[in-house]
Amino acid sequence: MKHTFDALCEKLHEKAYKLTPQREVILRAFIEDGEGHLSAEDVYNLVKTRNPDIGLATVYRTLDLLAELDILHKMDFGDGRSRYEFCDREEHHHHHLICICCNKVAEFDDDLLETLEAVIARKSDFKILDHDVKFFGLCKECQNKS
Amino acid sequence: MKHTFDALCEKLHEKAYKLTPQREVILRAFIEDGEGHLSAEDVYNLVKTRNPDIGLATVYRTLDLLAELDILHKMDFGDGRSRYEFCDREEHHHHHLICICCNKVAEFDDDLLETLEAVIARKSDFKILDHDVKFFGLCKECQNKS
């Protein structure tokens, strides 16, 4: 928790960006939120309780910044809005299980995908830098709904 | 090619939908286009040469319809617009390789992912119905640019 702020300060300093209350409170929203997968509007609403004057544009700009600094990872679950979570949780081997019934997003850890990346690298001339793997289906609760 | 139209007619009939020139010409755009991965605007532009009076809203409505009929598959490459390709090409084991430099989309066939799905099904209580796998990186041309 503390080290996340320290990392922010350091990375901001490196690129001559400034530490502002808005940036701090937005990062705190992610630290305090257990769920992850926050959208810009989610963050905006969380942050407004502590900082009612913050603008939505600032939230967007800050999320971009935090993604550029490799603190947050921007992702897309196909519902028309971008979502963000901490990069370090995205250690390249956790995948998202998206329930098409209740829209909950669960996670699954696995590194089998590295095998697939190795196959692709060998068979094609494509240099893989990142991947995005989503599984759509029914979560436990929705399976039992009938 | 012919069978695609027949499939359309049959599926339309089943649900009491009508076969209109607009629907026909939009489907034809996909048949005649080799590349695939067409966006609504791509389709609109292709179709306007034969049917200059068509409206963009009709294109959107028809793409939704064709997706509902399992003729097209709606997908999202994270560039802020939806793209569509024939369902039968999406036989659950071809993945997309998206170049982060030139935005070209290549494809890669593999069924290794079925192994991963089996692992997930066994270890979690999630019933997988579909998946979406994208790899981001540099295509051959862009690797040789710098």
Place this chain on the structure above:
DNA sequence: TTGATTGCAAAATATTTGCACGTCA
């Protein structure tokens, strides 16, 4: 005939940008 379908324009949604003002370093 008649309900589905269309084209148009307006609305909705998510995100970005210009700009005057404010603030961190």
Place this chain on the structure above:
DNA sequence: TGACGTGCAAATATTTTGCAATCAA
């Protein structure tokens, strides 16, 4: 102090929707 950052409103971009006119079955 001065460049960076912010809030607001307006602009974009994509997709959706209301509605009167049109068309397929």
